[in-house]
Amino acid sequence: MKEYPIDDRRTLIVPGDHEETLRYCVDHWISCANQAIAKRGFFAVALSGGSTPKLIYKRLSSQENSSKVDWSKVFLFWSDERSVSPESPDSNYHMALEEGGLSKLPIPKENIHRMVAEKDIEENARAYETLVAQKQPLDLVMLGVGEDGHTASLFPHTEALNSQKRLVVANHVPQKQTWRMSFTYDCINAASQICLYVLGPGKADILAKVLTSAYDPSTYPSQGVGTAAHKALWIADSEAFKI
Numbered sequence: 001m002k003e004y005p006i007d008d009r010r011t012l013i014v015p016g017d018h019e020e021t022l023r024y025c026v027d028h029w030i031s032c033a034n035q036a037i038a039k040r041g042f043f044a045v046a047l048s049g050g051s052t053p054k055l056i057y058k059r060l061s062s063q064e065n066s067s068k069v070d071w072s073k074v075f076l077f078w079s080d081e082r083s084v085s086p087e088s089p090d091s092n093y094h095m096a097l098e099e100g101g102l103s104k105l106p107i108p109k110e111n112i113h114r115m116v117a118e119k120d121i122e123e124n125a126r127a128y129e130t131l132v133a134q135k136q137p138l139d140l141v142m143l144g145v146g147e148d149g150h151t152a153s154l155f156p157h158t159e160a161l162n163s164q165k166r167l168v169v170a171n172h173v174p175q176k177q178t179w180r181m182s183f184t185y186d187c188i189n190a191a192s193q194i195c196l197y198v199l200g201p202g203k204a205d206i207l208a209k210v211l212t213s214a215y216d217p218s219t220y221p222s223q224g225v226g227t228a229a230h231k232a233l234w235i236a237d238s239e240a241f242k243i
Contacts, residue, residue, distance in 0.1 A: 006211060009226035012234040014241045021199055021237035025052070026059045028235075029140070032193050033069045036139035043069075044135035046079040046183065048152070049092035050144035052197040057100025071105045077132060079141055080153035080182040081115035117181040121170040125181050129168040132187060136167075137230075141183065141191040145198050147206050149220030152188065153180030156219055160184060185224050194225060194232040203240040 001024070004012040015024035029045075036043040047053065059065055076096075084090045089099075093114040097103040113131050116124040132138070143151045153171050154160055160171035160182055167187035171180050188194060198207050210220045211234075217224035226232030 006234070008228045008231075010232045010234060012211070012236060012241070014236050014238060016238060018199060018237045018239065021235060022052070022055055022059070025056050025195075025197060025235055026065065028195070029056060029060065030065065030068050032140045033074065036192070037070055037073050040139070042073045042075055042135075043140075044075045044077065044138045046077040046132075046138055046141040046191070047092065047096045048079050048142040048144050048197075049095055050197070052144065052199045053142055054095055054100045056142075056197075057096050057102050061101035061104050066105060071107045074105075074107050075111045075113070075135060076102070076107065077113050077135075077138065078115050079143060079188070080180055081117040082153075083117045083121060083179045083181075085118050086114060115168075115181045117170075117179070121179050121181055125168045125170045128181065129166065132167050132183075136190060138187075138191045140193040140195065141188050143188070143194065143196045143222070143225065145196055145203065145206060145210065145222045147202070148175075149206055149210055149222050151196065151222040151225060153182035154185070154221040154224075155180075156221060161218055161221055161224070188225055189227045189230055191230060194230060196222060196225065196232060196234045198234060198236045198240045200237065201239045203236075204242045207234075207236060207240050208242065 001015045015021045033043040081092050082090050086093050155173045160169050163169050163184040166184050171182050210222050
């Protein structure tokens, strides 16, 4: 495993190939959970959509790993959501619980907080903000990075990038012709642990751009993740890190 300090806000870790990196991601998630439960009595995590998080969820819910966490003390949130029903295959909630298998774990239903983004999205963003505030700071925020450099549903040149004193907002995404609900920088950067998962050859170009370009989060929103007090951990495999 190789570690590359990017700056005072970000560190990059390359555990190895895809399998080695995925194993690291799962072990890190379990470690975060157990440390938080030991310290706070619960683990509050914000889940992400995407192919790598789905693989992480599948492994967490596997027989090998499901006994390694006290799931009765786990609280699930989401870092962003599409404006679709919870039954939709495009829903991050649906992906994590059904496709990722987290529904098989003994997490109390009252501990699972989905984003209601399919209707009254601005009003529901305010309501979700109230829920998240009760567990601040979150113990772990899981994030991916899109090919355009977005993270959560903070897309380039959208209004949510400039949100202040808000934890959750409704964000209109013109390039997708839709609305999304998303954590803000304030919410993400308050977390005890912030992880951005960047795996596979398809992410090599954007990872290089985000890490080597001048700081411009309006163009590459994922550049705005991480502070000196709460550093962001970028986890990449050997196929994605080609710099």
